Amino acid sequence: MxxxxxxxxxxxxxxxxxxxxxxxxLYRPILKVxxxxxxxxxxxxxxxEEKQQKAQEQISLYQKKNQNWEQEHQELxxxxxxxIENTHKKMxxxxxxxxxxxxxxxxxxxxxxxxEFLDSLxxxxxxxxxxxxxxxxxxxADVELEAHISKVFIDRLRNMEQNQLEEYRAAVEKSDxxxxxxxxxxxxxxxxxxxxxxxxxxxxxxxxxxFEVDPDLVCGIELRAAGYKLVWSLSEYLEQLEDIFEEGLxxxxxx
Amino acid sequence: xEISPDGIIYWxxxxxxxxxxxxxxxxxxxxxxxxxxxxxxxxxxxxxxxxRAQNILEIVVINVRNQxxxxxxxxxxxxxxxxGTLFIFIAVSNLMGVIPGFxxxxxxxxxxxALAISVxxxxxxxxxxxxxxGGYLKQYLQPSAIMLPxxxxxxxxRTLALxxxxxxxxxxxxxxxxxxxAIIPFVFPIIMxxxxxxxxxxxxxxxxxxxxxxxxxxTTIQEKKLNQAEEKEDED
Numbered sequence: 001m002x003x004x005x006x007x008x009x010x011x012x013x014x015x016x017x018x019x020x021x022x023x024x025x026l027y028r029p030i031l032k033v034x035x036x037x038x039x040x041x042x043x044x045x046x047x048x049e050e051k052q053q054k055a056q057e058q059i060s061l062y063q064k065k066n067q068n069w070e071q072e073h074q075e076l077x078x079x080x081x082x083x084i085e086n087t088h089k090k091m092x093x094x095x096x097x098x099x100x101x102x103x104x105x106x107x108x109x110x111x112x113x114x115x116e117f118l119d120s121l122x123x124x125x126x127x128x129x130x131x132x133x134x135x136x137x138x139x140x141a142d143v144e145l146e147a148h149i150s151k152v153f154i155d156r157l158r159n160m161e162q163n164q165l166e167e168y169r170a171a172v173e174k175s176d177x178x179x180x181x182x183x184x185x186x187x188x189x190x191x192x193x194x195x196x197x198x199x200x201x202x203x204x205x206x207x208x209x210x211f212e213v214d215p216d217l218v219c220g221i222e223l224r225a226a227g228y229k230l231v232w233s234l235s236e237y238l239e240q241l242e243d244i245f246e247e248g249l250x251x252x253x254x255x
Numbered sequence: 256x257e258i259s260p261d262g263i264i265y266w267x268x269x270x271x272x273x274x275x276x277x278x279x280x281x282x283x284x285x286x287x288x289x290x291x292x293x294x295x296x297x298x299x300x301x302x303x304x305x306x307r308a309q310n311i312l313e314i315v316v317i318n319v320r321n322q323x324x325x326x327x328x329x330x331x332x333x334x335x336x337x338x339g340t341l342f343i344f345i346a347v348s349n350l351m352g353v354i355p356g357f358x359x360x361x362x363x364x365x366x367x368x369a370l371a372i373s374v375x376x377x378x379x380x381x382x383x384x385x386x387x388x389g390g391y392l393k394q395y396l397q398p399s400a401i402m403l404p405x406x407x408x409x410x411x412x413r414t415l416a417l418x419x420x421x422x423x424x425x426x427x428x429x430x431x432x433x434x435x436x437a438i439i440p441f442v443f444p445i446i447m448x449x450x451x452x453x454x455x456x457x458x459x460x461x462x463x464x465x466x467x468x469x470x471x472x473x474t475t476i477q478e479k480k481l482n483q484a485e486e487k488e489d490e491d
Contacts, residue, residue: 002364002422004261007276011360011369014277018284018344023336025291029298030309030316031332036300 137234138184138215150191153221153232157198160230168228169203175226179209182224184217184233199223258426260358261365276363283348283360315343319463326464327471334470337377341370342463349425349455353448359455362425364418371418374466375410382473391473417465424458 160168172179181187181195196209203225214222220233257263260275267273294308305313319339323331345361352359360366382391395406428451435444 002259002261003368004274004276004365006270006272007261007274007363007365008369008372010277011280011363011366012373014280014284015340015344015369015373018287019336019340021284021288022291022340022343025288025295026312027316027335027339029295030312031335033298033300033309034313034317037302040300041302 133238146185146187147191149221149232150187150195154191154194154198156232157195157202157223157230160202165203168225171226171228172203172207177226179207179223179225180212181209181221182212182214182217183221184213184215186213187211187221195221195223258430259363259365260360261363263358275358276360276366279348279358280360280366282357283344283351287343287347319343322464323467326467327475329471329474334381334467337373338463338467338470341374341466342459345370345421345462346456346459349428349459350452352425352429352455353452359425359429361421361455361458362429364422364426367418367420367422367425370421370462371414374417374469375414377466378410378469378473381470385474394473413465413469417462421458421462424454428454 179199181192187195192209192211199209200207207225217231217233220231220236222229222231222233260279263275265273265275265278290308291312294306294312297306298309299305316335316339319342320331320335323334323338327334348359348361351357352362361370379391382394395403397406428447432444432447432451435447
């Protein structure tokens with residue numbers, strides 16, 4: 001007989017006991033632990049998600065900050081560039097101005113020096129020219145020329161204008177000084193007398209006349225009385241010529 | 256050679272007899288309970304401190320649970336102890352058949368009958384617990400009253416089939432190895448034993464799943480009706 005009823009009952013009993021024992025020692029504890037772990041993991045996941053969210057927020061915050069910083073950085077850089085450019089421009093302008101000023105000063109200095117040089121040059125030229133002319137004229141002068149000069153001088157004395165004569169007369173009357181006649185050459189007695197006569201007639205009245213020789217006059221005769229002077233000499237012309245030369249020559253040279 | 260371990264009687268006193276079936280059942284029970292107690296003492300919910308033994312048991316429990324859920328489409332915790340124990344007991348008994356001298360208790364028609372009777376009792380137990388006494392009995396009249404005898408015959412026949420299927424498979428496996436040992440004593444019996452382990456495991460699975468299917472069929476109809484009723488209430 002394959003079926004033993006006692007064994008069947010015993011096995012049913014055994015099986016029920018095993019079910020109860022395993023339920024107590026296996027299924028319940030394990031399911032409980034699994035549930036706990038599931039909860040734990042779920043909590044951890046939730047926590048992790050929360051943390052991740054926070055981290056994401058932090059990331060976006062820092063990204064934003066970074067962006068702002070970058071923007072500020074760029075702005076500052078731009079500002080600095082502008083400032084540098086402005087400063088550069090200003091400095092360039094200043095430098096240019098300074099250079100121009102220096103250039104101007106330098107130009108002025110050059111001009112001044114040039115002018116001084118030209119002035120002195122022209123002066124020297126004219127001086128030398130006239131020294132030469134004077135010498136030539138002095139050497140050329142002879143008795144005939146002297147007589148001629150004397151004549152011209154006497155004629156001028158004779159033909160003085162009325163108002164000029166009156167001025168001379170008034171001045172001579174007030175003055176105590178003697179009337180001086182200077183000449184480049186020694187005047188002959190006849191000429192001296194003639195000059196005394198004409199001058200006396202014109203404005204001197206009875207005042208005495210002194211005669212002097214001065215080669216600087218260059219072929220000329222000069223009459224000085226009470227601060228007034230009546231001259232005829234080549235020196236006068238030469239001086240006029242010299243003035244014209246000195247005025248005109250530097251301009252011509254600088255041109 | 257005894258076909259069933261029932262025949263091996265170690266001790267007898269009147270109607271009480273201690274045969275190999277009962278003794279080896281106790282051995283399997285003791286192993287299972289001791290291992291469970293040993294593991295459950297060290298259980299931890301911390302994923303970093305799980306022991307290997309806990310891991311093995313968790314895998315078993317999770318898989319049994321998932322199978323129950325798949326088959327029954329219901330909350331598995333209610334059936335966990337019954338179906339899980341069926342599976343673990345049959346599987347361990349069959350696998351231990353590999354040990355020389357060990358007579359798997361499932362190779363006894365008394366044991367398989369006892370398990371089949373347990374299922375036979377468990378089906379109305381869970382059915383009545385879920386849908387009530389009347390509700391459970393009504394299912395014998397489905398789809399019509401004519402089907403009542405066939406339903407009852409079906410209940411008995413499937414219980415008988417459960418018992419005989421498991422007994423036949425395990426007994427034949429043990430017998431086959433014993434016969435082969437006599438004919439070709441080397442190597443070949445080992446292959447057959449390995450094969451026997453596989454069939455033993457499959458039989459445990461089949462037994463547990465069929466038990467679950469029977470229980471589920473006794474409980475799900477009610478839930479469907481409840482769902483329909485709830486839907487009607489919602490519509491109203």
